[in-house]
Amino acid sequence: MVEHAMSQAKEAKHPIKSSRTTFRIVEALKELDGAGITEVANHLNLSKSSVHNYLDTLRHEGYVMKHGQQYHVGLKFLELGAYARRRRKLFEISKPEVERLADETGEVVNLLVEEQGKGIYLCREKGTKAVKLDTSTGMFVHLHQTAFGKAIMAYMDREQVESIIDRHGLPARTDNTITDRKELFEELNRIHEQGYALDMEEYLDGLQGVAVPILNNGTTVEGAISIAGPSCRMRGERLEETLPRKIQNAVNVIELNITHS
CATH class of the missing domain: 1.10.10.10 (Winged helix-like DNA-binding domain superfamily/Winged helix DNA-binding domain)
Structure with a gap:
């Protein structure tokens, strides 16, 4: 990593x-x-x-x-929050792609960054089919409970992930949340190899999602973009192929803009 x-x-x-x-x-x-x-x-x-x-x-x-x-x-x-968000170059660069993905997929699209060892929603857009969730811009979440959080952790070195676990623990959000340290690291290795992370009802029962990390110069992880929706729509080829490819295309545009802006 x-x-x-x-x-x-x-x-x-x-x-x-x-x-x-x-x-x-x-x-x-x-x-x-x-x-x-x-x-x-x-x-x-x-x-x-x-x-x-x-x-x-x-x-x-x-x-x-x-x-x-x-x-x-x-x-x-x-x-103050609006000012802090504007200072994040990633927000301005990513927002058009987040909006486009929401329009294309009809689902909830999120941009998440890490701060103080937790994830914070920097931007959220809802498509026409999006479900109502108990999340909002500016809200902090445990990284290990979400697809975008795990996508970010997968591109940190092990010591940094260990430090986050020591500080915040691995509390369960649902019965599917990963709460075992060894199991989490195995999951992070898989994510790093395949390039995307899945949320299999780990944050909210009935909700599944997929996320792709945003890298600066192919090394430093800046954040992650996810698409989330009800489990009945987020499964099979759509969840593991179609949506990851759509996010990866959007992330590619964002990464180019980060590198050359």
Whole structure:
């Protein structure tokens, strides 16, 4: 497997407690889908007065909105997310191909990149037959649970994959999720040899998919594109030949643009 410069965050040598608390409160508002001061305080085992001060500061800066007694994550984060995505050259280069694949296949097409040892949806497009899924742009997922995640891992070196497993584990999403380290490495070797990865209801029951990695100069993996749909449509020749070929053609265009842009 070729080497990939994985962005693995290291533990801060001198973490600032107040900064961590700020982000924990923001994450709590997301997890709770909005909450009052008491609920956040109980959720994080913090004092109500401390939570109130943090929330009041975040609201003043525009990162939190208050509706009645409930606090919610503000849309200012959307501005930051949009900026972060625009900085990824891969997004602008890949978006037209992702849109074309969605139009051609009628299914859900995803562009995923790795960050902090997890996969994040950078772009999603829905075709006319696409099913509704509990995924969205900006959402993080465990790499081993998805076709595009496994496609990315297959082009990392073993030490990097081991580091991801040590950090995030191999939690099961469905009964079909690979949760054994040895089995995962065997799967990654197969993916590297055949050039594409399959999701056989490993992320969601009834959903299958296929993904192809995007390589820079044939070595460094930049991300992956996948097509996903209901198992009744994603099987046989379509799943293992037709769709992989369509994605590979799109990836070829993307890789040329990455190399020469």
